[in-house]
Amino acid sequence: MDLRFTPEERAFRQEVRTFFQENLPQEIRQKMIDGRHPSKDDIVTWQKILNKKGWAVPNWPVEWGGTGWDPVRQYIFLDELQSFPAPSPLQFGVYMVGPVIAQFGNEAQKKHFLPRIANIDDWWCQGFSEPGSGSDLASLKTKAVREGDTYVVNGQKTWTTLGQYADWIFCLVRTDATVKKQEGISFLLIDMKTPGITVRPIQTIDGGHEVNEVFFDDVKVPVENLVGQENKGWDYAKFLLGNERTNIARVGVSKQRIRRLKELAAIERVGDTPILENPRFREKLAALEIELKALEMTQLRVVAAERTREKGKPDPASSILKIKGSEIQQATTELLLEVVGPYALPYAAEDEGDDHLSNEPPVGPDWAGPAAPTYFNWRKISIYGGSNEIQKNIIAKAILGL
Amino acid sequence: MxxxxxxxxxxxxxxxxxxxxDRYDFEARKRHGREPEGFAKAMWESYAEQGLLAVPFSEEDGGIGxxxxxxxxxxxxxxGALALEPYLATVVLAGGVLRHAASPAQRAEWLPGLIAGETRYAFAQSERQARYDLNDVGVTARRDGDAWVLEGEKSLVLHGDSADRLIVSARTGGSRRDRDGIGLFLVEANAEGVSRRGYPTQDGLRAAEVSLSSVRVGADAVIGDPAGALPVIERVTDEAIAALCAEAVGAMDRMHRLTVEYLKTRKQxxxxxxxxxxxxxxxxxxxxALEQARSMAFLATMMAGEDDAEERARAIAGAKVQIGRSGRIVGQGAVQLHGGVGVTMEYSVGHYFKRVTMIDQLFGDADHHLGRVARMxxxxxx
Structure with a gap:
């Protein structure tokens, strides 16, 4: 047992950090530090830089552009990426549909889609949730009926993150309604330009436009866009969700948010005293840091165990990562609200994203603006990816055997 | 990694x-606790035979390194077994002092008996007014020719009633809360002027109030620098906290298993x-809460050997906070989910709850260490 990183691992971390320092445009980094959303262009610019370096899809099989890093290096890379902070490569392509295509797709799909996902030539979004299918995802109703060489898709998806930019959507669709619900689902890749698709924005409580509803009205999808076998889509979805959970703790994000909190708490004063020197605030912050340190150690235990796990089979302990990771991220947003105090109030339209740019100067310190919107927006973290209550069900059943 | x-x-x-x-189920523990010393002497001998008492000592000192x-x-x-024997007191605390501060001659004289299970030690450090402050030492050691004369009261000396020897911290200079001017002395428990009042603790273990009245020891009883022992005391305390974190994880793990088992069998x-x-x-x-505690116990273990005192203290204080908080969640939950049986003496789960609660109270509770982490x-x- 040796819980230190090896000299090689520490050198790797430095190499990653140096690359970020030299290649991430400062303007994008500053946006991340300020807690603002990177734009579509920011994400595309950065992912192309990463792809040129060969680091856009480190988690993929080597023959399709993966780096072949072991789980510890994969972890170090993400930790550096998040804590630097740099934008993540587009989740829906790199961590979701890419690995599914690489694992279950046919050769033509791999050759066509994978290089384009790595280089973010296509923007992907996810079509899983439906208005009637949230935690009970397998109850989904969007149906695909095969007619000759096409599937005709009808139904509705929701919570489609950044779907407004998407060129493609990967969807779970019902192809057999007569069998057990998990056994009649297929995994389809759908071109967003296909006639019959409508995207409607959903505004979230922070005022932002991140998620959408996507409507399918007699949308014709060529059968060659089916991934794997018909009616096996649930297996592929479980594989996808398993990959998603390994990165769900977002320890690096919380580290960066805590560093930022300390910076701002050193500037903001109550009377003559920086908030950072208020013992009550410091203890709250210290308590959060202790929880985060524990989470980081738990994450490393899961990562170390991953070396001997079958790929795509998530460790049920990753439910701990989801629950604690989301609680800690949310707690950082509460503390930031506390730091900015009254200047949490002014609402700036620019928080609504690129569509609503305003020339008005912000009211109060310019770093206070994102505090309340982030607090509101990040309530989503304990809801998405399997709500924290679902995660407790998983722990109770898969680990405790209840 | x-x-x-x-x-x-x-x-x-x-x-x-x-x-x-084999020998420490809950019924056996009840019997062990009724022995005169409050623990099983036969178990102590078995620990010695299996080399457990030799664990942290170097091979040249007769240990297993x-x-x-x-x-x-x-x-x-x-x-996990809720063991009652003075392992923490003898091997971790006193043994730690001897490893870090005793001269080769002192180690050669004292360690073989400790490792063989023949001589038990206790660490007489805390005092009534000190609470958790390690530098708050009021017992004095006055030089008298080649000898030292110790005077004052030590409190909550873990397993101090049954120990053969005490390692006593005492002030050789400065005022009561100074960091400098603290020394460590080996005192035979039956030396003239030593009186002890032993008592049970809430968790079924033992402790003692130790009174030192003109206790004379020779120069060879001084362990390390007679005016500069605080770093040793801090280091040994950090090691003891790391050890207690592991003990707490063992107890919480067992408590949690018992609870899950109960949920699977109890019908209503x-x-x-x-x-x-x-x-x-x-x-x-x-x-x-258990797994977060386990993670921090690993961190405490990793950092227990760290030479940078501040880095070590920071991580170990953080671990103690986590153990304290997790102990509440696991302990209270275990009792609650067991219902009435959880609050009875005859069932084990309440005893785990009590031990984990008392571990929080030892060497600084969660609140104490949270304050330290915040200040650091x-x-x-x-």
Whole structure:
């Protein structure tokens, strides 16, 4: 047992950090530090830089552009990426549909889609949730009926993150309604330009436009866009969700948010005293840091165990990562609200994203603006990816055997 | 980055767990606790035979050259069995002082008896007014020719009533709360002027109030620098906290298992109560608290050997906070989910709850260490 990183691992971390320092445009980094959303262009610019370096899809099989890093290096890379902070490569392509295509797709799909996902030539979004299918995802109703060489898709998806930019959507669709619900689902890749698709924005409580509803009205999808076998889509979805959970703790994000909190708490004063020197605030912050340190150690235990796990089979302990990771991220947003105090109030339209740019100067310190919107927006973290209550069900059943 | 035990460490874990499984079930523990010393002398002899008392000592001192990981393995197993023997007092605390500060001649004289299980030690450090402050030492040691004369009261000396020898911290200079001017002295428990009042603690272990009245010791009883012992005391306390974190994890793990087992067997309303989601979620929350505690016990173990005192203290204080908080969640949950039986003396779960609660009160509770972490600037590098 040796819980230190090896000299090689520490050198790797430095190499990653140096690359970020030299290649991430400062303007994008500053946006991340300020807690603002990177734009579509920011994400595309950065992912192309990463792809040129060969680091856009480190988690993929080597023959399709993966780096072949072991789980510890994969972890170090993400930790550096998040804590630097740099934008993540587009989740829906790199961590979701890419690995599914690489694992279950046919050769033509791999050759066509994978290089384009790595280089973010296509923007992907996810079509899983439906208005009637949230935690009970397998109850989904969007149906695909095969007619000759096409599937005709009808139904509705929701919570489609950044779907407004998407060129493609990967969807779970019902192809057999007569069998057990998990056994009649297929995994389809759908071109967003296909006639019959409508995207409607959903505004979230922070005022932002991140998620959408996507409507399918007699949308014709060529059968060659089916991934794997018909009616096996649930297996592929479980594989996808398993990959998603390994990165769900977002320890690096919380580290960066805590560093930022300390910076701002050193500037903001109550009377003559920086908030950072208020013992009550410091203890709250210290308590959060202790929880985060524990989470980081738990994450490393899961990562170390991953070396001997079958790929795509998530460790049920990753439910701990989801629950604690989301609680800690949310707690950082509460503390930031506390730091900015009254200047949490002014609402700036620019928080609504690129569509609503305003020339008005912000009211109060310019770093206070994102505090309340982030607090509101990040309530989503304990809801998405399997709500924290679902995660407790998983722990109770898969680990405790209840 | 590697959480696996080595071959030797696995063997150590297997052997200590087997020994306790054979001879330390809950009924046996009740018997052990009724012995005159409050623990099983026969178990102590077995620990010596199996080499457990030799674990942290170097091979040249007659030990097996184990480190914090080996201590963690032993303490976690003791936590699972709620072992009553003075391992923490003798091997971790007093043994730690001897490892870090005693001269080669002193180690050669004292360690063989300790390792053989013939001589038990206690660490007489805390005092009534000191609470958790290690530098608050009011007992005095006055030089008298070649000898030293010790005077004052030590309190809450773990297993001090049954120890053969005491390692006493005493002030050789400065005022009561100064960091400098503290020395460590070996005192025979039956020396003239030493009186002890032993008593049980809430968790079924033992402690003593120790009174020192003109106790004379020779120059050869001074361990290390007679005016500069505080760093040793701090280091040994950090090691003891790391060991207690492991013990607490062992106890919490067992408590959690007992609870899950109970949820699977206890029936009400015609079904096992584990089928109720509200209880499943509480058990899941206990599991999360347990695993977070385990993670921090690993961190404490890793940092127990760290030479940079501030880095060590920061991490170990953080671990103690986590252990205290997790102990509440797991302990209270275990009692609650057991219902009435959880608050009875005759069932084991309440005893685990009590031990974990008392571990929080030892060497600084969660609140004390949270304050320290806050003052040291947190755990996440700026």
């Amino acid at each position: 590697d959480f696996d035990l080595s071959e030797e460490q696995r063997l150590l874990k297997d052997s200590v767990e087997r020994l306790l499984a 184990g480190g914090p990981v080996e201590t963690m393995i032993v303490m976690e197993a003791f936590g 309303f015609g079904v096992t109560i584990g089928s109720f989601q509200v209880l499943q979620h509480r058990a899941a929350e206990m599991f999360i 600037g947190g755990l996440i590098a700026a």
